[in-house]
Amino acid sequence: MSFQIPRGTQDILPGEVEKWQFIEKTARDLCERYQYKEIRTPIFEHTELFARGVGESTDIVQKEMYTFLDRKGRSITLRPEGTASTVRAFVEKKLYANPSQPTKLYYIGPMFRYERPQTGRFRQFVQFGIEALGSNDPAIDAEVISLAMSLYQTLGLKSLKLVINSLGDAESRIAHREALIAHFEPRIGEFCSDCQKRLQQNPLRILDCKKDHDHELMASAPSILEYLNDESKAYFNKVQQYLTSNGIDFEVDPGLVRGLDYYNHTAFEIMSNAEGFGAITTLCGGGRYNGLAKEIGGPETPGIGFALSIERLLAALDAEGVSLPISSSIDCYLVAMGEAAKDRTVSLLFEMRKAGLKAEKDYEDKKVKAQFKAADRHQAKYVAVLGEDELVKNVISVKNMETGTQEEVPIDGVIEYLKQQRN
Incomplete structure (x- = not known):
C-alpha cells in the first residue's frame, strides 16, 4: 500500500x-x-x-x-x-x-x-x-x-x-451599521444566503462577500468614513x-x-x-x-x-524573482584514502564539528574522485585529504576549492587552520 x-x-x-x-x-x-x-x-x-x-x-x-x-x-x-x-x-x-x-x-x-x-x-x-x-x-x-x-x-x-x-x-460603527441595513435591506433577496443572514447579524460582513462583490449595491454602499x-x-x-x-x-x-x-x-x-x-x-x-x-x-x-x-x-x-541570500556551503569535506585514514577521519570530523565547523565526510566507501564530486555537491570551501602517507607524516592535505591552492597542515592544527581561513 x-x-x-x-x-x-x-x-x-x-x-x-x-x-x-x-x-x-x-x-x-x-x-x-x-x-x-x-x-x-x-x-x-x-x-x-x-x-x-x-x-x-x-x-x-x-x-x-x-x-x-x-x-x-x-x-x-x-x-x-x-x-x-x-x-x-x-x-x-x-x-x-x-x-x-x-x-x-x-x-x-x-x-x-x-x-x-x-x-x-x-x-x-x-x-x-x-x-x-x-x-x-x-x-x-x-x-x-x-x-x-x-x-x-x-x-x-x-x-x-x-x-x-x-x-x-463603537458610536461610529452603530451609525454605519444602521446605514448599511437601510441600504441593503430593500434588495437583500438578490444576495447570497450568507449575506441575507448577515444583514441583521453583522451587515459589515456583506461588504466582504466574495460571491456578491460585483453587485451594484456594493459600489454604492455607505462608506464608514462618512460616519466617523x-x-x-x-x-x-x-x-x-x-x-x-x-x-x-x-x-x-x-x-x-x-x-x-x-x-x-x-x-x-x-x-x-x-x-x-x-x-x-x-x-x-x-x-x-x-x-x-x-x-x-x-x-x-x-x-x-x-x-x-x-x-x-x-x-x-x-x-518578483527575488532570491534569498541562502548558502548551503560547508567549511570542509574530508576525503579519506585507505582504512586507517577512514578510521582517523571519524574522530577528526567529530572534533571539527565540536569546534563549530560545518564539515562532512563520505559514508559510502566511494573512490577519491567520487568523494571530490561529493565535496562539490556540498559546496565545500575546503577539501582535506588524508591518506596513508599523510598519516605517517601526521599531516593532512588541505585544498582551497575556490583558488585551487593546496598545502599540508599538521593534523592536530587543521581545525585552527580552517577557523583562521573562515575569519
Missing part, C-alpha cells in the same frame, strides 16, 4: 526549507528590534474560543475549521489563526497585570483551514503574526504596520501596496500622520472592512502588485480589536495586530 500526502498540505524538503528558516530568522530578528517577544500556544483549542474570538458569522468558523470531539465529548478545533489563542493566553496568564505595557507578542506556527487549495494557500499553512495589547495610542498602530512593511521590504519585495481604513469607534465621529477622525488622521513620517506610502480604501463587532479604528492590508502573482493579491491583514480580550473573559484591553502566511510571502518572492 502506498501513501500520499493529504490534499492541501506540503512536504518542505532540504533545499527549500532553508528559505523558510531564513524568513523566520528575519522575522524573529525584526521582532527583537521592535521588542516583540515570542509566544507559543497549543495547536488545538476549545472550539468556543474561535467561535467567540474569530466570530460565529465568519466563513472561517462556519465553513473552514477542523473541528472534532475528543474522548470526553469536548469540541476541539485545530487553530485556524493565531490572534484568538494569543489573546486567550494574555487573559488566562494575566499578562495585563505586568507593569510594563503594552504587551508585545509574536508567533510563528502552523494553522489549519479547510479551504480550496491554490497558489500560496494550503489547508495547513504557517502564519507569522504579532499582537500589541494594552495601548490606545495610534502610534502603536503605525508601529505594527511599519513592522509588517519592514519584513517584506527587508526580504526584497518591491511591488507592495498598503491599504488602510478606519472602522471608527470627531474622535475617530482624529485617531485615523494620527495614524496616517505617523505612517507618512515613517516614509510609508499608503492608500485609504473605505471598502476595506473587518467584520467582527470588536474590531474598531485601524484596519489594513498589504498586497502584492507583482505581475503573475495571481488573482488573490493580499499578503497580510491586520487591524485594531479593542473588544476581543473582554469578549473571551478578560478585562477591557485595547489591541492591534496582523497575520501573514509564509507560503504567500514565498509566492510573492517567486513572482
